[in-house]
Amino acid sequence: MKKLLLSGVLCCSLLSLSSVYAQKKSETPKYITNVEGVKEYSLNNGLKILLIPDASQSNMVVNIVYNVGSRNEGYGEKGMAHLLEHMLFKSTKNLGDIKKMLSDKGGNANGTTWLDRTNYYEVFPSNDENLKWSIEMEADRMINATILQTDLDKEFSVVRNEFEIGENDPDRILQERIVSAAYLWHNYGRSTIGSKEDIERVKANTLRTFYEKYYQPDNATLIIAGKFDEQKALQYAGQYFGAIPKPKRLLDKTYTIEPAQDGEKFVELKRAGDSKNIGALYHTVSYADKDYAAVDALGEILTADPSGYLYKSMIETQKASNIYFWQPTTRDASYIYFGVSVPNDKDVKAVNETFRAELDKIATTQYTDQDVSRAKAKLIKSIDAEKNNTISFAINLTEIIGSGDYRLGFLYRDAVEKLTKEDIQRVAEKYFRSNNRTVGIFIPSKDEVRVKPAEFTDEQIVSLTKEYKGKAVEKEAAPFEASIKNLKQNLVEGKLTNGAKYGLIKKEIKGGKVQASFKFPVSNEKELAGKTDTGGILAQLLKTGTKTRTKEQIQDRLDELKSSINFNFSRQTLSINISTYKESFKEVMGILGDLLTNSTFPQNELTKTINEYNTYLESSLNDPQAVAFTEIVRQTTKYPKDSFFYTQTIPEQIDAFKKVKQSEIVDFYQNILGGNNGVGSVVGDLDPKSTAEILENTFGKWNSKSKYEIAFPTYFETTKLDKEIITPDKENAVAVGRISFKMDRKNPDYPAFVMANEMLGSGGFLSARIPMRLREKEGISYGAGSFTDVPINNDTASWSYYAFLNPTKKNAVEAAAKEEIAKAIKDGFTAEELKTNLKSWQNERKTRLGIDNTLMDLVNTNLQYGVPLEDYDALEEKVKALKVEEVNAVLKKYLSLDKMSSIYAGDFNKK
Template sequence: MKNLLLSGILCCSLVSLGSVYAQKTEAPKYITNVEGVKEYSLNNGLKVLLIPDASQSNMVVNIVYNVGSRNEGYGEKGMAHLLEHMLFKSTKNLGDIKKMLSDKGGNANGTTWLDRTNYYEIFPSSDENLKWSIEMEADRMINSTILQTDLDKEFSVVRNEFEIGENNPDGVLQERILSSAYVWHNYGNSTIGSKEDIERVKANTLRVFYEKYYQPDNSTLIIAGKFDEQKALQYVGQYFGAIPRPKRVLDKTYTIEPAQDGEKYVELKRAGDSKNVGALYHTVSYADKDYAAIDALGEILTADPSGYLYKTLVETQKASNIYFWQPSVRDASFIYFGVAVPNDKDVYATKEIVRSELDKITTTKYTDKDVSRAKAKIIKQIESVKNNTISYAINLTEIIGAGDYRLGYLYRDAVEKLTKEDIQRVAEKYFRPNNRTVGVFIPSKDEVRVKPNEYTDEQLLALTKDYKGKALEKEAAPFEASIKNLKQNFVEGKLTNGIKYGLIKKEIKGGKVQASFKFPVSNEKDLTGKSDIAGILAQLLKTGTKTQTKEQIQDKLDQLKSSINFNFSRQTLSVSVNTYKEHFKEVMGILADLLANSTFPENELTKTISEYNTYLESSLNDPQAVAFTEISRITTKYPKGSIFYTPTIQEQIDAFKKIKQAEIVDFYTNFLGGNNGIGSVVGDLDAKTTGEILENTFGKWNSKSKYELAQPAYFETQKLDKDIITPDKENAVALGRISFKMDRKNPDYPAFVMANEILGSGGFLSARIPMRLREKEGISYGAGSFIDVPITNDAAAWTYYAFLNPTKKNAVETATKEEIAKALKDGFTAEELKSNLVSWQNERKTRLGVDNTLMELVNTYLQYGIALDDYDQLETKVKALKVDEVNKVLKKYLTLDKMTSVYAGDFNKKQ
């Protein structure tokens, strides 16, 4: 406590921005340009990174503070995360942050991790949004109010978030293994913190932590997307430059985890429906040259289908799934292997099998092909993130937390230079039993122990200061986020077998190309009883063809930095493609092979069903899975076997077990085909060439089954409240649904959209239901509503949801229904309509700047004839609404007398 108080005394007092804005502002100093990332700095220590991308229609402002759970002391566990929540409350100058974010729409969030905390806002590009975001982040850097009254409400929300995580068996096991693996270092502590610390911390203690770490010399501001660079620098100088450099000096953390001196074993026993085995090895910091080699080794060991561990554990059905991850952190890190165990397997026997296979890592002789394959996959992932500027700016949070933004380039360079000798070296050095946490202590002699390397700030600076990076890439052309611009850059076509397609001419960073195809097949009658077969088939379409094995297909896609994914729902096969301009033709050739020549190996069918059923078994007692399944079953009355029928989780498990390979092949041969399909492609492609490529891919791929659009039926809901007990689960779920007749052409649709927006969906947690449950009473971590109004039929529904502590069930039920009843009785106000309209419009504009939205609009036009202009026409209709019209429509369609509600959780809990 003395140290905590002393650090508070050393911190400089908060400086009101209002008193210094009038002072002469500072122009940020240019430092360097590394591969399009332009670095600046201010005299107060703030680092500024600008990442312009004219091809975007959105921009992101992301501020990263170098403080996370690593910096927490005794009694402070979870303080960084709790403070993240509190900084969305209010500031001395601007007031209610959350309300302002809600009014402006867009997308905003904050996250906390081991080494860093970040806050970001994604808005449509404009000088107004740019200025406001920078001003707001500067204001809450030093002027957040952090009131005890706000904290009293928020701690229960954070506790609820804690409880949600406690429902995940794999996540809790991982947390326990980490806490056993680390004796002294804070990486062994959960970022979300101790529930007791969360509940007992006081606002004045939280403020000491805030004043110490939330300062310009401990932060990096990132601005990315489409924005005016000069104005950005002007606003940064105006608002952040006015903040003085703090007088306090941040003490460096100095705890180093000692070398582990024997294998550790932890056993966790608690409620759950899945079996898991985990194993952890201590590794190195992100800055270390060995980090890239260890990452590549993780891919070599676990990749589906080529991984050594994957082949010995999953291929043989000893496990249903295996994955690894190695966090990119400032100090010595770890690599974690997670293994999912089928319920019919003995977890103790599997644990010994896993240990035996892990022991082989140090003696396995890795090949050049292993390394080449892993490098291709990692580089593909790096390039994919880099060429999505908004995501890249947010992803930099982790790299900055690890020490410096340039470490990401050094990591990429290290991956590109990897050899099999590097892999062999790290395998032998780090993957020793005495550096592992999974089992019991075993005495042994002459242990060669792994001592983590320490990187000082001076070493990091020496490593990165002169790094220049690769040559700058060509900047993508601007693309305005509007329907008018979409239409101007849209080319429509049709293949010989009737498939309709659209090309959206747009330059994407790195020459990226995205495509989305939908192939509806057959009819409701012929598809009866085949939903499970179709679902599994979609997952097996990349497991081998007459000419290529699963491994060869995956290797080729990784080398091309591309991906193909399939999904089947009801009567439609969906295909998504991510690739690059120079690889588009070759990747579509791979897709054509998958659609025409897939073989569906028996062993892949067995593995896929095992993986799916292991996941489903873990959901049998999960409140969220149980609640959403049950409300769908109660509110629709389809016969079993219908493509619209919702099976119980156990029915789904049993159905998957019965699927035969012959049924998969029969469906593939007689049902799949593209002659009724549609698709859209986004990229800087030639229209004629694109049409030829699509013709070669799909032009002769036809279904043998007669196609008729299957339409869901309307079922009237009844007043019902149903409780489902899920024993010993820390979290609970509340759902409510009412059905009504409406399609999107209905004249009431625009008014109902806004009614839902005001009641539960709109803004940044500022609609009535989330405001009541989370902000005012702090009884739910997440609450809101959504609507499902179809295009081709009138079977519509409105649904509310809330995630809660089981002991708050009655309070949540009362509060939710009171808010609905109040809205029905008194209606909304004109001011509510006005404020939610602004956030709704901004959210739509933000969405229009996303390529997936463009493809969705084009596909809807191609499939249903819904004009692209309808997007703007809906907005015109909504803007013309009067509040009386919204209230009238709300009362017309919603009533508590027909509301079906489901509550799932351990409601026998007393506290």
């Protein structure tokens, strides 16, 4: 299920369910162990409980993981686990409408299904009410979901639409076919989203049987992480989950083992698409196997940019434009998959033969200590980054729990840290054989040394993990209240000698993490005319080498420091985002300074970057989403082609990138870029004085030779338009509409317009009208909603709606969306809608304020535009004071179907 942004505060009483549980005996969870801050408890009914406290968070997450996924599906049940996930957002016998409550409650909620597990989580601002409600709700839908046939009749079309969206991605479909061909018997060869026919035909009673079998406490792990009261968490878990009896049924073990592959397999997929892709799969091992870490490291050694062996042979030589790998985290024997993108001007069959020849070298290549060190640094950097983001860590534990036990993640890390080149050499020779590969035709041969993956029993996993204690528990970060008042109290502002301004947000982040965000506006509309593409390419080339460091050295050192530097250039602003750690901040900023002043922009890197960009763009030529969202901007703005506000067609983008020259990149770098008009924010437990010195050394003398003058967009009034674009043989379609008007955020109508948009399409999917009508009531769209663009420093604003749909539902979606918009404009909203959406909106903002990126954005906006930090709270006060009549008047003032331009992209010739 895709990510759902839910908003609001629970306003109804839950006395009915509370009284039910109050009548049953509460149980105190039993303490089991503490592994590096992950505290394990259990209940008598078999439920596992993991607590991961982090006082530095202002949010918390409740995540429940069920050990059931597509691996557990039988004949005629393909997609049942995923369909059931959708149905558990419907209703329960005790609480009623789950989606409505989640929508009212707010925050960030989701449910996902994969090969070995299904999970449901909610991220909310930290308080006892949210904690209690989340635990109570998850306990109720564990055993009391209604699973009505009427709900299923609506939801299967939504799931089918989700299926169709994936069918538009050639690389994804190729991977799905290769995986299917690679597995003869095991269910890992079947897509989790399932068979469209099974999804359409399954009945509610069959789905209920599946639900009652697997959705039980002895098959689940409850995770609570972030900032919360541990004792109350245990109390609520004991109260609500402890009241659920241990099931009498015994879960049968899955016992299908994939036999050793006995020859190379090849898949040729022919269907509509605009990109050329190659994939290769090798059977490997389960996550519990120590070889898993070695195979992961080998994948990095082979594909890393710029040091990877396959990267050098395929990308450096420009035979392909992109290469990646991944190895799923699974309970049973897994696989490693390599994906390659091929430019349209290349012969994909010839490139495939070259690729297979390079793959054949993997087993015989002599790997070096530097290869292993580089790969370990990258993997450990990723592991640490995830562990130090408590909310994400708790959610990502889902995969590891699905693979057998949460402690396997720590064992994997330990295995990575111990890797040697002998381990890499061993797994290369063992698994990377042509007869263990799926990419080509079947070739009969004799005397093959076949690879048979080892089986791991539950008992073996218990033996591996039961005595594991992990490393020492890290020091807990200090609490940080999510409020503007607290932000101001912990904000230190400064100015560099060249005029650039910065803000240091003093906040401890788990693991000593430091985040930074910088914005450097440059030049003027005249000097930037026709240079948009040059700036965009330049930003991607800033890490490809300097006078003192090669691209490889830059990436290696950043990986060793567990740090990253990312650049982006749009219109007239260079954006820089940094992720690092307290002890590495000075060195990382030194590397950044080198990139900003000494970059060399090698011609071969420019060629590769353009090749990669254009290969991606070629794959988007007939993608309904890319086509629709590009065309709606083109139809509603009429800039000259050399303006950086002009929106290019995809073919124009491809052509423009081909024309970018190295001399233009160098000229832009030397004369346009500079930091003298910049702003930036840093979040971390840093010393203000040393931070000021580091920032001064990095940016203080970096000045642009071009005079900076901010450029403002032109207002173009939209007119009524309904344009249809055919994208042949695409399973999904997109509808998008836009209305332009004049408004900035200081406009007295802005607060009312914010709530009008919230109620019309941006709020919760059971409180906003467009998603409620299209998804919930009629089931004709997987995703629908609205969004606004109201700027800070000019009055060129817009409102847009969107919907993803089956092409055959185009007329129904168009009619339903316009009816809802027309009805809202004519009759307005009700006071109850305003009340519900106000609470939802407030809670969503509270959640957002607990995110470091939000804090940096607020400070940067203050530094760049002079917007007081207090405006964040002031807007909320203005919105709270609104009357529904004011909201309705503003909606009618700014929106009109007679001024809405709409684009529909898809294969509308389908029947």
